[in-house]
Amino acid sequence: MVKKSQNNRIDESIIDVISVSKSFGTRPVLNGVNLKVGRAQGVCICGVNGAGKSTLLRIISGLLEPSQGSVKLCGLEVGSEPEKTKSQLGVISHKSMLYPDLSLSENLLFFAGLYSVKESRKRVKELLEELGLASYRYDRTGILSRGMLQRLAIARAVIHRPAVLLADEPFTGLDTEACQHLISVLGKFRADGGTLVMTSHDTRLGLQCCDRVMVLDKAQIVFEAMTSEIDTDLFVQDYLAYAGNRD
């Protein structure tokens, strides 16, 4: 499964991962990974457990420092200008990063405060309505179902209108309806000019949100293609067989 597409030329790169390596102790997790993602592009990173997908996203977000190499976000070095790069970034993962004892509005207002969002109340109301959570705005976040919690997590991640959204396994624990809703929300984010980088075990769902796919294995990118260049069904079939052999 080794293919590197030549058609993914990026005119304006929003994310620039340059020769990033990361080791935990003596175990290399990423080895000289390079990645360029353009504006409004959607990239789905696939890989078996422990392939380094989440580590790569944590390095891009600045939560983890690379052992070697660097990451630029909107032209700014992530490690040296953390405040500026963080305000360009939204992150969702399988954990919501929300406080169960606060209401939906309180949670969003809290994060709006941290990102200095102008007219925060209006923005919170707008997002809750957009994500179909307006009627729950005064309820405790702890009572929400997994699907609703994930929608609220998206609202938290995009409250400051970031240029880039990183999604680490966003479909984990969601039913079919919630997955479709999430796909439409991520699609809208990209349609509005946002850049999406996501990891997913469910390759089929991942490909629905993205126009580029890559496979990470043995600490390196071993496959990369535009979704328009490949037969999606065949890719999913091949990938599952490949991942099955790797596991």
Added chain:
Amino acid sequence: MNYFFESLWAIFAKDIVTELRSKQVLPTMIVLGMLIVWVMRIVSEAASLSTMMMGPAVLWIAFLFSGLLAQERSFSTEEQEDCISGLLLAPVDPGTIYIAKLLVNIVMLCVFEAVVVPMVFLTFELSIGGKWFEFMGVLLLGNIGISSIGTLFSAMIQLSRVRGALLSILVLVVLMPMMIPAIFALLFLFGVIPEEVAGTGFLALAGSLKTSVGYLVAFDVVFTVACWLLFGFVVQE
């Protein structure tokens, strides 16, 4: 600067609201404090110890152990649902997170003291005379010291996924140098030992109320600044 205060207030208010809703820490702190006070009163009665001598020590024992409960909680709420990543992903300086958490822990201890101090005064029949201002000053200095160390160690322990009694062990060891002047400051205030003692050992170290308070201030300044500077390294993976 404006952003510093905005984010500081946001984190502080969030933690206070969370505690008021969940009521997980304060009731437990108060029950533990009451238990310590009553047990120590029974011991002093049984051993015929001076209540004036025991009172100040009981106050610090109650503050120290109940304070540990508050500090343990300050980062366990962030660990649920990986909220700490949410905080660290925001354009907030880690030092601001530390100061906000420190203020929450100080407020919690102050509320706790508002309940437990009158109880200790009644149970141990203490009298402070007219020195209420000095008394509250010493308690506040003690609170800052206990909270500054406890907040940093709580972050270290919770975020490094090491559990158990480690927080108590680390905090108590580091707080030892502060507890000596803290206890002596109260003993001077309650008139248990006369001021300007020219004794040996611990008494010589304490010297007077002024010297003890000086040690407390120095400890608070040094450790609060050190913990604030170290916090960024603690939360960085």
